[in-house]
Amino acid sequence: MNTVRICHLYPGELNIYADRGNIAVLRRRLEWRGHRLDVHEVGVGARIPDDADMYYLGGGQDRDQIVVAGDLATTKADALHRAVADGSVILAVCGGYQLAGHGYTGVDGTRMPGIGLLDADTTAGPTRLIGDVVITVEVAGAPLTVVGFENHAGRTTLGPGSVPFGTVRHGHGNNDMDGTEGAMTNRAIGTYLHGPLLPKNPQLADLLLGWALEHATGAQVPLAPLDDALERQAHRAAIARVRERGSA
Numbered sequence: 001m002n003t004v005r006i007c008h009l010y011p012g013e014l015n016i017y018a019d020r021g022n023i024a025v026l027r028r029r030l031e032w033r034g035h036r037l038d039v040h041e042v043g044v045g046a047r048i049p050d051d052a053d054m055y056y057l058g059g060g061q062d063r064d065q066i067v068v069a070g071d072l073a074t075t076k077a078d079a080l081h082r083a084v085a086d087g088s089v090i091l092a093v094c095g096g097y098q099l100a101g102h103g104y105t106g107v108d109g110t111r112m113p114g115i116g117l118l119d120a121d122t123t124a125g126p127t128r129l130i131g132d133v134v135i136t137v138e139v140a141g142a143p144l145t146v147v148g149f150e151n152h153a154g155r156t157t158l159g160p161g162s163v164p165f166g167t168v169r170h171g172h173g174n175n176d177m178d179g180t181e182g183a184m185t186n187r188a189i190g191t192y193l194h195g196p197l198l199p200k201n202p203q204l205a206d207l208l209l210g211w212a213l214e215h216a217t218g219a220q221v222p223l224a225p226l227d228d229a230l231e232r233q234a235h236r237a238a239i240a241r242v243r244e245r246g247s248a
């Protein structure tokens with residue numbers, strides 16, 4: 001049995017679209033294989049260890065992001081930078097993704113500085129980008145189709161220090177212009193996909209768990225296959241819904 005240690009950052013401030021469901025998925029998929037997840041919830045003002053196996057940031061409204069932006073830089077940025085350099089896994093969704101980049105200029109013009117884990121910068125546009133998303137992700141060896149839901153004002157552009165997390169097949173993605181979705185540097189991933197992300201994308205959940213277990217143990221830990229019939233059905237239903245509406 002191995003234990004994966006995850007820091008869930010700002011569970012009170014960054015939790016829209018049931019983003020904390022991602023933590024539940026990670027926990028159950030570990031437990032079904034005889035491992036365990038140790039969740040350390042960390043709010044405003046608290047410091048974090050730099051040796052957790054995984055860090056998680058959910059999405060949030062602009063007003064919640066303002067609070068988080070001020071705190072991230074002062075109490076958490078240094079540890080997160082050391083962690084990413086050391087191969088820890090970061091998953092940052094939507095509002096969390098924007099702040100994991102260089103920053104977000106919100107709907108009312110407020111600049112919320114980010115911490116530059118990802119080479120990405122975001123500015124709110126005049127409309128919200130909303131709807132189902134289907135992307136192709138290339139990090140797992142073979143291309144992986146990932147589904148989710150987006151709702152953001154922010155338009156994100158990437159610099160050379162990050163690669164896109166995925167290529168948009170349906171939906172808006174980073175900016176509705178260049179076909180990219182999310183950003184990745186080392187094992188730090190930012191994405192606009194809510195849903196929450198992991199219940200309908202079990203292969204992605206296992207990819208992240210594999211990385212986290214590798215960080216925890218220093219070795220690759222094989223993950224026994226699970227009965228993912230329900231998860232696959234939910235995944236297929238999301239793609240079918242998009243197809244019915246005429247694309248992807």
Ligand code: GLN
Pocket residue numbers: 016058059060061062065093094095096124151152153154
């Ligand atoms: N407030 C940000 C935006 O509108 C992030 C929204 C979110 O996390 N869904 O772009």
